[in-house]
Amino acid sequence: AQRVTQPEKLLSVFKGAPVELKCNYSYSGSPELFWYVQYSRQRLQLLLRHISRESIKGFTADLNKGETSFHLKKPFAQEEDSAMYYCAPKYTGTASKLTFGTGTRLQVML
Amino acid sequence: EPEVTQTPSHQVTQMGQEVILRCVPISNHLYFYWYRQILGQKVEFLVSFYNNEISEKSEIFDDQFSVERPDGSNFTLKIRSTKLEDSAMYFCASSGDRGVYSNQPQHFGDGTRLSIL
Numbered sequence: 001a002q003r004v005t006q007p008e009k010l011l012s013v014f015k016g017a018p019v020e021l022k023c024n025y026s027y028s029g030s031p032e033l034f035w036y037v038q039y040s041r042q043r044l045q046l047l048l049r050h051i052s053r054e055s056i057k058g059f060t061a062d063l064n065k066g067e068t069s070f071h072l073k074k075p076f077a078q079e080e081d082s083a084m085y086y087c088a089p090k091y092t093g094t095a096s097k098l099t100f101g102t103g104t105r106l107q108v109m110l
Numbered sequence: 111e112p113e114v115t116q117t118p119s120h121q122v123t124q125m126g127q128e129v130i131l132r133c134v135p136i137s138n139h140l141y142f143y144w145y146r147q148i149l150g151q152k153v154e155f156l157v158s159f160y161n162n163e164i165s166e167k168s169e170i171f172d173d174q175f176s177v178e179r180p181d182g183s184n185f186t187l188k189i190r191s192t193k194l195e196d197s198a199m200y201f202c203a204s205s206g207d208r209g210v211y212s213n214q215p216q217h218f219g220d221g222t223r224l225s226i227l
Contacts, residue, residue, distance in 0.1 A: 043220045044153070097143065
């Protein structure tokens, strides 16, 4: 079965500190990996996808196929980064669904 | 920027009643989805829809659920006889302005909070 693990429910960091939100996925074909973010009282928004290899709002994520991980990183946390973050693989061949992790709440403290 | 819109934002319904949740996907998108999130739990896939038919559905999407694209713009989720455990946030999403198995990202609506009494 396809499985996504985000081990931390809550991650608290101080402003300016580095952030790493962990995500491990089960291997099944060659999934495309996404990170979605949900700010307070707002919709789920795409943050980034691994094939684009771009940095959004200072966040990057590297796909490690050997470790089946797609950790989200940012060198210096900002207060506005406080939100729920969801890792979501999309498995090849389904044309369809995202499989969401349980999410990690990032809390950036002043 | 175009958005997925969902109505209503909050729906309160008596158990056993039918409910219809409405979504207007982004206009040039071809794939449509429903997800739900029970309070405190993760977002779960319900169903995907392409070319006027269901392309994939989860175990949650049983005979009580149905989807429809009644016209060129709306995409609806109907629950025939609601149960207490149907209480959740329901998200509509759309994607794919080209190609079968397109990996275009999914764009989500704000969600409808469904409360079953």
